[in-house]
Amino acid sequence: MNITVLGAGAWGTALAHHLASRHSTLLWARAPALVEQLAHDQQNKVYLPGVRLASALRYEADLAASLQYAAAEDALCIIATPVAGLRAMCKTMRELNCIPARLIWLCKGFEVATRCLPHQVVAAELGEHRSCGALSGPSFAREVAQGLPVALTIASQSAACRDAAVRAFHHAAMRIYTADDVIGVEIGGAVKNVLAIAAGIADGLGFGFNARAALITRGLAEMTRLGMALGARAETFMGLAGLGDLILTATGDLSRNRTVGLQLAQGRSLDQILASLGHIAEGVRCAPEVLALAHARAVEMPVTQAVCSVLFDGCAPHAAAEALLQRAAKVEASLVSA
Numbered sequence: 001m002n003i004t005v006l007g008a009g010a011w012g013t014a015l016a017h018h019l020a021s022r023h024s025t026l027l028w029a030r031a032p033a034l035v036e037q038l039a040h041d042q043q044n045k046v047y048l049p050g051v052r053l054a055s056a057l058r059y060e061a062d063l064a065a066s067l068q069y070a071a072a073e074d075a076l077c078i079i080a081t082p083v084a085g086l087r088a089m090c091k092t093m094r095e096l097n098c099i100p101a102r103l104i105w106l107c108k109g110f111e112v113a114t115r116c117l118p119h120q121v122v123a124a125e126l127g128e129h130r131s132c133g134a135l136s137g138p139s140f141a142r143e144v145a146q147g148l149p150v151a152l153t154i155a156s157q158s159a160a161c162r163d164a165a166v167r168a169f170h171h172a173a174m175r176i177y178t179a180d181d182v183i184g185v186e187i188g189g190a191v192k193n194v195l196a197i198a199a200g201i202a203d204g205l206g207f208g209f210n211a212r213a214a215l216i217t218r219g220l221a222e223m224t225r226l227g228m229a230l231g232a233r234a235e236t237f238m239g240l241a242g243l244g245d246l247i248l249t250a251t252g253d254l255s256r257n258r259t260v261g262l263q264l265a266q267g268r269s270l271d272q273i274l275a276s277l278g279h280i281a282e283g284v285r286c287a288p289e290v291l292a293l294a295h296a297r298a299v300e301m302p303v304t305q306a307v308c309s310v311l312f313d314g315c316a317p318h319a320a321a322e323a324l325l326q327r328a329a330k331v332e333a334s335l336v337s338a
Helices: 010-020 032-041 063-069 083-095 118-126 141-145 159-169 182-204 208-229 234-238 240-251 256-265 270-277 282-296 302-312 317-325
Strands: 002-006 024-028 058-060 076-079 103-105 132-136 150-155 174-179
Touching (some): 002 010, 002 063, 010 024, 010 141, 010 159, 024 063, 076 159, 118 182, 132 159, 132 182, 132 240, 150 159, 159 174, 174 182, 182 240, 182 256, 182 282, 182 302, 208 234, 208 240, 208 282, 208 302, 234 240, 240 256, 256 270, 256 282, 256 302, 282 302, 302 317
Parallel strands (some): 002 024, 002 076, 024 058, 103 132
Antiparallel strands (some): 132 150
16 A cells, blocks of 8 residues: 655654555655655654664655655555644645545644634545544554554544555554544544643642542543534543543653643743743643633533633642632533533
């Protein structure tokens, strides 16, 4: 199978490395200098330093040529840009008149301002693409690049797309599960980043493991309520793209969003934290969009509200935590009660 991965960040590079062990894989990067460095060193010194990439992996800076490589009916194109770059990539595909037959995106979050999920962005720019979907689940790029075990979900309304993703990815230490609830899988991938910031704040304040477990559980309830209000199925959030990704991002030391929370609790400003990360923390961009959608749908999301108050309203982390602790007692009906 010919496969093109568009975007040579850490995740795109890690997946291209995995794919190249079995398929003819091309990794596109926007910057010619990065393409030259990748080809020369066989590692991504910018985003994935220290990992030697598959010798069979090819690199390309020409987007038209990269899209053409994945143009055949049995090929696969993977968009590995952040949500912020998804619309521009789809527009370019249309302008170049080279829309791949099978398309998968990796980005997680809502588009700023429009509050569109990735599948809505793709539909708006490319029409109702018949064979496309989202790949999501608990996955740190470095561990995948190191060949450690991982399980992911491909969500698509197209059986052909799901089958192609399984053929492409399901080998070595990577397992692929299939689903058709694209909305649920995408909401899980978006909201878990916001909740990971909350978990980082709680850990940074020294609240302990009991508090972390409670926060993850009630955060999952928030995620599920919003998802159901937007048309997702409740059971999706108990799977890899919901609970699985939430646990990883809220507890793992490689989580950028958890790191944001930890450093906020230590008194650093958001600007300082983002400048030092060197990578995008999608939860920061996503948090106000999630909260706005929750308000529009009359969905209570107190943990998300607390995160937004710390990120954007000048609320001290300990004050936001205190406000959560002082909330009135509730009946535990996790999909209904806030």
